[in-house]
Amino acid sequence: MRDLQNPQIGIVGAGAMGQGIAQIAAVAGLKVRLMDMDPAASSRAIAAIDSMLQKLATKGKLTPAQAQEALGRISSEDSVRALADCDLVIEAVVEKLEVKRSLFAQLEEVVRDDTVLVSNTSSLSITAIAAGCRHPERVAGYHFFNPVPLMKVVEVVRGLRSGEATIDWLATLATRLGHTAVRCRDMPGFIVNHAGRALNTEGLRIVQEGVTDESTVDAIVREQLGFRMGPFELLDLTGLDVSHPVMESIYRQFYDEPRFRPSPITAIRLAGGMLGRKSGSGFYEYDGATRVSDRTAAPAKAAWQPSAVWVSARHPQETQQVLSFLEESNVEVETGREPSDDALIIVTPLGHDATTCAISEGLEPDRVIAVDTLLGLHSGLRRVIMPTPATRPSILERAQTLFAIDGTPVSTIRDSGGFVGQRIVASIVNTACEIAQQRIATPQDIDAAVRLGLGYPLGPLAFGDSVGAKRIVTVLEGLIDVYGDPRYRPGVWLARRAALGISLNVVD
Structure with missing residues (x-):
């Protein structure tokens, strides 16, 4: 009968993931049987665990005795049969469905009927893995992140036939292992890889468009x-x-959902072997693990010379942020309904581009500069401005000087819908809202998974609440106006809560 309090854990696969899981389980006081068909792999893994435990002891996070005791709880095995009396077996082998199915079939031949079998897969369906099992109710996903001891979150994935008792027990065990359990149902990308699509794909889209x-x-x-x-x-x-195949896989698994559309930029670089740090060349160049700096010193900014500044009132909340910044900077603002003949014209689009603002507001496009106000214009927070294609160079120089008046860095990008920040934030929030709408996970688990698994400053739904759901919807609608691309359509979870003025964490 399964020991619920002090389960014996079997781990199949002595690579980085198996090694990390073995380490945290042993530190938590559990006995671990680490199995790999290659004895050399198991030996390397145990030696690496020993080294990590010694480092923890040196840092005072474990005593030398605790480190030695933890190592003593791990045994190396070279046969599936050696896992027969384990209460839980964690699979951490190659990401191939047929390999995992074969392994689970072998395990079912030797383990007890109440032994829980889980996969650490990051991309394969738990339901598909369990389909060939006699007892699919005891099969689930248990997706840790690399490096396991530092990434304190695990996705507990419920396949279509996973038992609730199995899921509950795994979530409780995660706490024993020092990790936060986030529960989700079996869908492509689970939570973290699903939510993480927005940052990368939108960043690639921006560069592909030639914005910057x-x-x-x-x-x-x-x-x-x-x-x-x-x-x-x-x-x-x-x-x-790793990244490009995941982008393509999730896009295809969601039947070409536009929100997840990959970019040819990564396909071309992958074909050319420009993989990133591991190949020494990616989007940046590397000398070993060290990035070779490609940054040049910013040119010195001239002192602001008093001149006419006029601010559009189209978006009152955004306008007020610009007016507050100008007031704090002791810059006078024209108060007329229309700008004077030589005024620097500032617009504050949400989702739209500078050109659309100029035309829709009847402004002279050669004097228009758009500024991103979504997260404010606070000192030290990088500011982003963009001209129209017709903006005069002298006007752009005035704007660059103005917004750098307090020494805050300023980025100038080409005219585009939604700048950079607005597009990325709106895409992140909208994608997370779709995960909530599809009931893949609770809002709380979505935020915890993304914050812990991806290191975002806030969970995406909390981020949306901090910015304001109505403003996020306005950005997305502006992007639809500019691009006509369904990737930017607001999801119903987001749109309804914005209309009602309630938190994105509210569950109906």
Whole structure:
């Protein structure tokens, strides 16, 4: 009978994931049988675990005795039969459905009927893996993230025939292992890989459109949106040999859903072997693990010379942010309903481009500059501006000087719907809302999974609440106006809660 309190865990696959899972289970006081058909792989894994435990002891996170005891709980096995008396077996082998199905069939021949069998798959259907099993109710997904000891989240995936008791027990065990369990049903990408599509695919779309370059997108995502890494830094870290197939897989599994459309940019780079850090060349160049800097010093900005500034009142909330910034900077603003003949004209689009603003408001496009106000214009938070194709160079220079008046960095991009930040934030929030609408996971688990699994500054639904659901919908509708692309259509979860003025975390 399964030991619910102190289960013995079998792990099949001694690669990075199997090694990490073995380590946290042993540290949690559980006995682990690490099995790999290659004895050398098991030996390397146990040696690596020993090294990591010693480092934890050196840092004071474990005592030397605790480190030694944890290592002693791990045994190396080379046969599936050695896992016969395990209470839980975790599969962490190659991502091929036929391989996993074959393994689960072998396991069912040797383990007890109450042994729980789980897969650490990140992309394959749990229902499909369990389809050939005699007891599919004891089969589930248990998706950890690499490196397992540091990424404190695990997706507990319920296949169509997974038993609720199995899911509940796995979620409880995750807490014992020091991880947060997020529950989801079996759908392509589960939570994290599903929600994570928006950042990368929209970043690629922006560059493909010629709005700006990769390093500028990354700088905006880090220094305006507050993310640890931009999409191209993240793609280089993961490697296009991993990221591009996942993008294509999820796109196809959702039957060519436009929100997940991949980019030929990554397909071409993958074909050329420019994978990222692991190949020494990706969107950036690398010397070993160190990125070779491609940044140049920003040119010195001239001091602001008093001149006429006029601000559009089309979006009152956005307008007020610009007016507050100008007031704090001691810059006078024209108060007339129309700008004077030489005024710098500032517009604050949500989803639209500078050209659309100029034409729809009857403004002279050669003097129009758009500024992104979605997250405010606070000092130190990178600011983003864009001219129309007709804006005079002298006007653009005035705007660059104005918005850098307090030393805050300014990025200038080409005219586009939704700037960079608006497009990425709106896409992230909208995708997460679709996950909630489809009941793949609860809003709370969506936010926890993305925050812990992807390192976002906020969960996507909390991010949407902080910006305002109505503003997110306005951005998406503006993007639809500019591009006519269904990838930007607001989902019903988002649209309804925006219309009702309630939190995106409210479940109906």
